[in-house]
Amino acid sequence: MNKNLILVCVAIVGLTLTGCRGYRSEKPPIHPNPNFDWQSKVKPQRDPLTVPEGTVAWGDSQSFTGIHKRSEFLKDDNRFYQGKETSGAFVAKAPVAVTSELLLRGQERFNIYCAVCHDQTGAGKGLVISRGFAPPPDLADSRIVDMKDGELFGIISHGVRSMPAYAKQIREEDRWAIVLYVRALQQARNATIENVPVGLRSNIK
Ligand code: HEC
Secondary structure, three states, X not given: OOHHHHHHHHHHHHHHHXXXXXXXXXXXXXXXXXXXXXXXXXXOOOOOOOOOOOOOOOOOOOOOOXXXXXXXXXXXXXXXXXXXXXOOOEOXXXXXXXXXHHHHHHXXXXXXXXXXXXXXXXXXXXXXXXXXXXXXXXOOOHHHHOOOHHHHHHHHHHOEOOEOOOOOOOOHHHHHHHHHHHHHXXXXXXXXXXXXXXXXXXXXX
């Protein structure tokens, strides 16, 4: 056998016998990526106030649900939250104060949530439709113009046939803002030259 090979074998056997002597350490093993492994633990906070018997906690301004008013929690205003009278009939007019601010909010929300299908004019030629989704009716159709505000609110909240529901994504106030904006679109789309102030008519080509 080759002399060098014998030397190598002896070295390997020697190292194996002397290298591992069962040495134990009391120190913790090397921990290359400590992350948060050794931070002090914090127990979850307990609510210092006990809820009085016979009452329901409904959140506060710090609540992550975003509920700030008792009425928002109870949702017992049928007209605002369901768009319906106590009799069950749809409300004729949106139960909100119509301001230009709310209309602009409605425009913004409509363009975010509805225009993908209904397009920004409400004609129903949105991008989703151009990719093969069931086409919606023109929102300026007389059938939809004649609907009560509460019915439009209900359509946004619960969807209708192939249209999905938006109650989870759009809160009530914004749904009413959208209803108002749909009304504005209908008026604009169905407007005639008679609706334009005389002095401005020449601007229209
Ligand atoms: C994913 C596409 C899509 C989106 C987004 C969408 N709609 Fe629709 N919408 C439809 C379709 C499709 C119909 C027709 C439903 C049917 O008749 O099957 C429809 C119908 C309607 C109608 C008429 C209902 C009827 O009785 O004929 C109204 C009003 C309406 N949508 C309003 C809205 C408003 C307001 C929004 C935004 C909050 C919205 N839609 C968002 C697809 C959509």
